[in-house]
Amino acid sequence: MVKSPKRATVVSVGGNVGYKFDFGPVWDGMPDLLMGCLGTMGLALAGMLLATVIGIGGVILRDSRFPPLRWLVMSFVELIRNTPFLVQCYFIFFALPLLGEQLGVLMFKFGLLAKPTNLLLLSPTATAIIALGVNGGAYAIEIIRGGVQSISKGQVEAGLALGLHRAQVFRLIVLKPALRAIYPSLTSQFTLLTLTTSVASAIAAYELTSVAEIINGNSFRTFEVYFTVTIMYLIISSLMALLFNAISRRYFSYPVK
Amino acid sequence: MSSQEILFLLSGLKWTLALSAVAFVTGAIFGLLVALARTSPNRIVAKAAEYYINVFQGTPLLMQLFVVYFGLPLLGLKLDAWIAVAIGFTLHASAYLGEIWRGAIQAVPRGQTEAASALALTYWPRIKDVVLPQALRISLPATVGFLVQLIKGTSLAALVGFTELSLAGKFIANQTFRPLVVYSVVGLLYFIICWPLSLYGARLERKFAAASR
Numbered sequence: 001m002v003k004s005p006k007r008a009t010v011v012s013v014g015g016n017v018g019y020k021f022d023f024g025p026v027w028d029g030m031p032d033l034l035m036g037c038l039g040t041m042g043l044a045l046a047g048m049l050l051a052t053v054i055g056i057g058g059v060i061l062r063d064s065r066f067p068p069l070r071w072l073v074m075s076f077v078e079l080i081r082n083t084p085f086l087v088q089c090y091f092i093f094f095a096l097p098l099l100g101e102q103l104g105v106l107m108f109k110f111g112l113l114a115k116p117t118n119l120l121l122l123s124p125t126a127t128a129i130i131a132l133g134v135n136g137g138a139y140a141i142e143i144i145r146g147g148v149q150s151i152s153k154g155q156v157e158a159g160l161a162l163g164l165h166r167a168q169v170f171r172l173i174v175l176k177p178a179l180r181a182i183y184p185s186l187t188s189q190f191t192l193l194t195l196t197t198s199v200a201s202a203i204a205a206y207e208l209t210s211v212a213e214i215i216n217g218n219s220f221r222t223f224e225v226y227f228t229v230t231i232m233y234l235i236i237s238s239l240m241a242l243l244f245n246a247i248s249r250r251y252f253s254y255p256v257k
Numbered sequence: 258m259s260s261q262e263i264l265f266l267l268s269g270l271k272w273t274l275a276l277s278a279v280a281f282v283t284g285a286i287f288g289l290l291v292a293l294a295r296t297s298p299n300r301i302v303a304k305a306a307e308y309y310i311n312v313f314q315g316t317p318l319l320m321q322l323f324v325v326y327f328g329l330p331l332l333g334l335k336l337d338a339w340i341a342v343a344i345g346f347t348l349h350a351s352a353y354l355g356e357i358w359r360g361a362i363q364a365v366p367r368g369q370t371e372a373a374s375a376l377a378l379t380y381w382p383r384i385k386d387v388v389l390p391q392a393l394r395i396s397l398p399a400t401v402g403f404l405v406q407l408i409k410g411t412s413l414a415a416l417v418g419f420t421e422l423s424l425a426g427k428f429i430a431n432q433t434f435r436p437l438v439v440y441s442v443v444g445l446l447y448f449i450i451c452w453p454l455s456l457y458g459a460r461l462e463r464k465f466a467a468a469s470r
Contacts, residue, residue, distance in 0.1 A: 019331045082405065082451035083444045084412035086423055091444060094436040191315075198317035202416055209319065223331055226323040230316050237315040 025219030026228045029211070036211030037232055043128055043207050044194040050133025051193065055140025062145060073141065076111035080138035085199050088135060093127045093203045128200035128207070136193045143189060147182035148174070180252045187244040191237055198233070208232060258438060262429050266439075269425025270446055272339075276421060277408045279343045284350025284407070291355025293384065296362045306355065313352030319413050321349050326417045342414045346407070353403050361396035362388055398465065401458035405451045412447075422446060 026033070062073040080088070122130070151174050159169040201209035212229040216222050258266075294306035313321065325345035329336055336344075365388050373383040415424035426443035430436040 078452060078455070079444075079448065082409075082455055083447045084409040084423065086412040086415065087426070087440060087444050087447060090423070090427065090430075090436070091440040094430060095440045096437075098437055195315075195317040198319045199413065199416075201319075209317075222327045223324070226320060226327060230320040230324055233316045233320055234312060241315075 021224060022221055023224050023228070025215060025221045026224050029215040029219075029225075032211050032215065033208065033229065033232065036206075036208035037236065039205075039211070040194070040197050040207040040209075040233075040236065043125070043132065043197045043200060043205065044190075046129045047132030047136055047193050047197070048190050050129060051136030051140045051190075054133060054137025055144045058137060058141035059144045059148060062141060063148075072111060077138045077141050079111070080135055081142075085131065085135050085196055086202060089127065089131045089199065089203050092131050092134075093122070093124065097122065124200070124203045124205040127203055128197070128205035131200070132193055132197065135196070136189060139189050140186065143182050143185045144178075146185075147178035150181045151178055183248060183252055187248075191240055191244075194240060195233065195237060258429065258433065258435070258442070262433065262439075263442075265429060266422065266425050266442065266446070269420060269422040272420065273408070273411050273422040273447075274450070276339075276343060276346065276411045276414060276419075277404075280346035280350050280407055280411070281404055283343070283347040284354055287347060287351035288354030288358060291351050292358035292362060295355060295359040310352045310356045310359075313349055314356065318349055318410050319416060321345055322413055322417055338417075338419055342417060342419050346411065346414075349410070350403075350407055353406075354400065357399045357403060358392060358396050361392040361399075364395050365391045395465070398458050398462040401454055401461065405454050405458070408451055408454075409447065 058073050058076070061069045064070060155173050155177075156169055159173045160166070164172070197205075197207050198209040200207055201213060204210055208229055212225050216225045219225070291306050291309060294302045295310065297303050297306070322342065322345040325348065326338075326341050329341050329344065369387055369391065370383060373387040378387065411421055412423040414421050415427065418424070420428075422443055426439050430439040433439065
């Protein structure tokens with residue numbers, strides 16, 4: 001993994017401090033760090049997809065005609081949004097596997113998972129994806145619901161009166177304006193989700209921060225490693241912002257009135 | 258869980274609350290400066306504040322904590338772990354609150370500033386007596402929302418080894434081999450603190466939305 005430090009870049013700061021910066025181990029570990037970046041992006045992408053699915057499903061259930069379903073979704077949203085992501089990770093990673101199948105009912109009640117039987121087999125990375133998806137999903141439910149509510153009933157009625165099918169009304173009149181309305185909040189939530197992946201290092205999921213911890217453990221160049229990794233995260237989130245802006249300009253820049 | 262273990266969790270909770278309170282108060286003071294700098298007529302100051310906000314909003318809170326926690330000693334500062342962690346959260350909070358209040362300051366109608374200028378108020382009285390009271394009102398729901406994020410965020414102090422609620426929970430879970438009960442209790446404690454704040458924030462939001470209609 002990490003070779004012996006070559007002492008490539010040594011920068012010293014003020015003599016009274018006496019600490020010499022040494023980015024050598026960081027340079028040696030660069031291939032691993034770049035793989036870690038890919039791991040982070042993979043986690044983030046999987047988390048976003050799961051969050052979107054949970055968000056859309058949650059909104060459908062949230063507006064169902066069956067009150068217990070509505071309450072279930074509402075409690076899920078409140079529970080997830082008012083507890084830390086780290087505790088959610090710990091819960092899924094350490095607590096759920098011990099539950100076993102006979103307590104699957106309880107897990108379902110908490111809304112943490114739909115398939116309790118698989119819980120015993122969860123790897124750190126799978127745990128991270130589920131935790132990210134569940135956490136992001138709770139926020140996505142609220143965001144998507146706001147978008148759906150922003151479409152006035154009159155628009156839908158007008159569409160139906162013009163002889164469009166329900167599916168056409170949904171696609172042309174509801175979906176696109178709703179997507180446009182939720183796009184800023186949803187994408188900033190996605191950026192936040194990407195940054196949150198670093199917390200998954202606490203359960204040793206494969207991503208950038210875990211790689212950094214390994215390099216730190218081998219070299220003890222703590223500050224140099226984490227400083228470099230912080231800049232890598234900044235680059236990742238800046239690229240995401242650029243991408244989201246480009247998509248917005250391409251699809252959502254049309255006159256409203 | 259024995260009563261001793263519950264007491265240990267509660268002592269962790271005490272540190273979570275202390276850290277949240279200190280981070281919020283000091284973060285609010287610096288956040289106000291960041292917001293004023295961000296809306297300053299001086300373009301260099303405004304640009305610097307913008308970069309400050311972007312860096313903190315574009316990097317993970319965990320990395321900010323690591324860099325501050327391991328970076329401060331390199332500057333020759335020998336600080337208590339808890340002070341170092343508090344400084345990390347303060348910087349984080351100041352950037353987020355700065356951005357929230359920047360939006361609120363800019364949401365105050367321009368006519369207010371112009372009227373104040375016309376009445377010969379200089380910059381400081383204009384900001385202090387005209388703009389900020391209105392801006393703080395506008396920003397209240399988002400500020401409460403961020404406070405909830407901050408309280409949840411203090412759990413990351415566990416990852417630099419600061420024994421607040423989450424790390425206390427991890428110790429107890431490892432000791433008792435009952436992670437299900439322990440993490441449920443830990444989650445519940447966070448929920449009991451955060452939920453009322455979230456409800457309050459949502460109520461404020463509805464109230465202001467109704468008022469501005």
